[in-house]
Amino acid sequence: MTAPVGVLVVDDQPLIRHSLRLIIDGEPGLSVVGEADTGEGAVTRAAQLRPDVVLMDIRMPGGDGIDATRRIADDPVLNETRVLVLSMFELDEYVHAALRAGASGFLLKDAEPARLVDAIRRTHSGESLFAPSILGRLVAHYLDRPARRNTAPQDPTQQTLRGPDVLTDRETEVLTQVGRGLSNDEIAQALTISMGTVKSHIGNLLAKLHARDRAQLVIAAYDHGLVGAGHAGE
Template sequence: MSDRTRVLVVDDQPLIRHSLRLVIDGAPDLTVVGEAHTGATAVAQAARLRPDVVLMDIRMPDGDGIDATRGIVADPALAGTRVLVLSMFELDEHVHAALRAGASGFLLKDAEPERLVDAVRRTRAGESLFAPSILQRLVAHYLDRPGPARPARGPDVLTERETEVLTQVGRGLSNDEIGTALTISRGTVKSHIGSLLAKLHARDRAQLVIAAYEHGLVGSAGDALSAPGS
């Protein structure tokens, strides 16, 4: 089916690739279009297949997942491809490196199959996805790091409503959840998200999450964890 989300599975372990393929192909709207077992082959396969979403392992031979993510994001021909990092580890340096490389989300490999399928769908839709424990650590990193105090409000270029939407994005809410929280339609939320991406020069929603932290719109790690979409 042409409207299926096309997924590239990247992992150096054949058993994990097989398991991920079973989960993805088991969803009626998703399909695995290819596999890769190294960082270098991941970049090559992405360029050849142009998937919608890449499920990316971190620790692999011949270029790790961070380098591969950076290579995919840097390719103008893959502007519509999003990378969702899967890892057995939630080490801070992995999360930060993945986000700096341009990943749209970070999920642990012990996630339930339904959560993985939902993560692929949300990543395709342009939403960021973080495991709750990772979101907590990400928030804490930006709140606790040394440096000048962050502004209490968002950038001056944003309207009041856009600042409210950015705050909810930083808390990990989905578009539907933001619409419910702010009593606006899903279409209106998507319009505001598009405006935020343009005004803040952000590639995707993950960068909006970081922007919300950097501008002090998320008051504490507890704020993020209280979000139903986190």
């Protein structure tokens, strides 16, 4: 029997933690393994529990969620732990900071419970997930930066990305679908290939483009013109 996906819930408001626990524990294959109400507590509990996914609030006393995300992402012991930021605010600076810190996704707290559950599952499976309104602005943020290809980029999320010229035709097709925000299952259906083949191509893309995670693949797809800004969040 497969072990449930263990989730660490981090939020400074007890009512929100309780609500999230009810939603998550009510879903098959998911389980809340612990809670924390500060950024510092999140780091400590993550080290103790080694959860599969951390649901991370941003604005908290005792260390904010961005710093906690960075510390968790930088801990080699927690290299299997993914961070999904869950915030009331979709301010661009929060989104960019979360991405730079190593978050796998950014979801708003007004999301439907079913979308939250889907986000946890997709995050655990290695997919990056952003609310549609956030994805569009995130991509625009990087595309608006002039002459990035010819200068040493300052943003650590971009410092190792390579161009798509190293990819096969099929890998380019997969990268295009990733840029459009499709899940692995949706890519498999769109390209009429198996889930295993999709995952294999994703792994190749990460290696060939020197990308840290799927979020960087999304940016690479837009950056190199495989999809246009009008597709963001579709």
